[in-house]
Amino acid sequence: MSVGISRRDVLRTLAVSAAGGAVLQVIPAQAAEYTHQAVQKAKAAAPSGRYTPKYFTPHQYETLSSLCDSIIPKDEKSAGAIEAGAPEFIDLLTSENEQYQLKLGGGLYWLDGFCTDRYTGPYLSCAPDERKSVLDLIAFRKNAKADPALSQGVVFFAFVRSLTCDAFYTSKIGIADLQYIGNTGLPEFPGCPPLPES
């Protein structure tokens, strides 16, 4: 990053752009990269080598991590959102953005409230099959149509899903998963390889 751009500027740009959605507000790739780097720096500076959440409480952070893991799990081809640093990425962005704090912080309370009403306690205390049935409810808009009491949960989950994808697919693991090749110097652009026979 050039001199004169503060960490806060970059993180706010990323958050503002993500929320905007108009064509010219597509996120600067460098800001995503910067966020990943900032997470690495924070980890390196900690004696434990672990990331300490800057915004979320330990309980909220654990819940968020669990959601990230469910959204993009490890599979036979690549590691998942946890290994890619999605919870750290989301926490760092949220620490600089009041809108995110409200949407994510409030959303996590909503989730725990919902689980407590439906089962016996917060999301993390639920059994795996109970968690799955909660996610199966809030991961689809049609469920909110059938039961309006779910709608805030559906909106919250969609936001976490997008942020998890953003974090994962801008990480080294996610970029390798997609087999993106580039961002490197070449003497000539090679053009399109032969199209496979259809």
Place this chain on the structure above:
Amino acid sequence: MALRFASSWCWRGRSRPNGAWIIDGEPYTSAPGANFQWFRSRIVGGRTNHWGRIALRFAPIDFTSGTRDGLGDDWPITYQDIAPYYDKVESYIGVFGTKENISSAPDGVFLPPPKPRCTELLVKKACDKLNIICIPARLAVLTRSINGRAPCHYCGQCGRGCITGSNFSSSQVLLPPAMKTGRLTLITGAMARSVVVGKDGKTEGVSYVDKATRTEKRVNARAVVLAASACESARLLLNSRSAVFPDGLANSSGTVGKYLTDSVGSDGWGYVPALEKMPPHNHDGVGGMHMYVPWWKFDRKNDFPRGYHIEIGGGREMPGVGMFDELCHDEEGYGLRLKARARQTYGTTVGFSGRGEMIPNPHTYCEIDPDVVDQWGIPVLRFHFRWSEYELRQAQDMQETFRSIIEAMGGVYQTKTAIDGQYPFGILEGGKIIHEVGTARMGADPKTSVVNGYCQAHDVKNLFVTDGGPLVTNPDKNPTLTIMALSWRASEYLLDEAKKGNI
């Protein structure tokens, strides 16, 4: 409606602090219903730092379009007047392209173009089927070394600023040689307040606020050339009121701020399954399209005036934030299936941006807001903006064309637009394309224009405007190349007149 794949041309205007839609302490206002968006680049080199490098000449017919279809006015100059300056600019900054002999898109002095990307080859094939012209793009990015600048290294990261200066910006290409002469003093962090005018009605300099010290300063000059961007220059002129010029400087015609236009913009995209078969490969190229569709329906009657071009994006671009928003929205769910779908659809999107000509209308202009000043005490602009039926029909035609190309590629068009609402046919807000021009238009008649064919103010001989302000029309060719050609011509004229003692 939002275009969600990480499109390489989208870095225009998206980065801070090179420029921004909103600047703390420097507001602008919109009249009810206008919702104009104004991008400001508070950086040395201005918008040339973040423009899309699309360098298209206006066509001969663009200078006489008023006569041709009865809408708006002709220019006081012709293509022949400006053509030598297009040659000079292209030779100096470096533009790639190919000679095509298309009347709507004149050829220039070109470097060889980069090879097409897979997405672009497929678009070209589809366009051939549909009788749509698709040719190598024309971008100010070096594919060969010229004037001591290294050629592009195809990293696709133009949005970060080019370390080798291989794409054109004033800050990297024009200013260094000017600095080397030792005769250029660059004053940065200066917020111009007004143009100072003497009793004789000639400009004497510019008064400005030094932002760092928050003090009033002034620079004296024999001639003043405004190039602050069309609306910012109009603001300066309108704020330069004096006893001699009570309505603002160079505004005896009352046309400063009037005739404002932006490009018509509508975008769309689709999935193209044929791209799923492509093996992973480097798709980056230059920081912009390698192929494009120039206006191709110039030989027939259309239900809207003038025309548009189509920019092409998509494919295996560098993954970025937002790239999978549409997928998440469409697929929903979570887990292994979502991950597998992201893998499957990555690189299979093709996107289009239509960029067309808006006709000036009396409801679209900027003026000084009587109630609001910025943090420097300078009265701000208030925008009025309205698209007419002409532009809406053009946006509709864009959407239909995008769909037809995607379908001819065997793809599924994804963009949904409504015929009404805030974005009919996906038309973007005025200002969003960052092609505002016309606010100090040129003309032969001082009663209806601000400057003459040399960008010299009719009312003030030693005052020039050399940004988008003087453009009489805003054809479907991005204005930067024409702004530079007009500036070069104006500079020669200014020098010549100064030597003759006329300024």
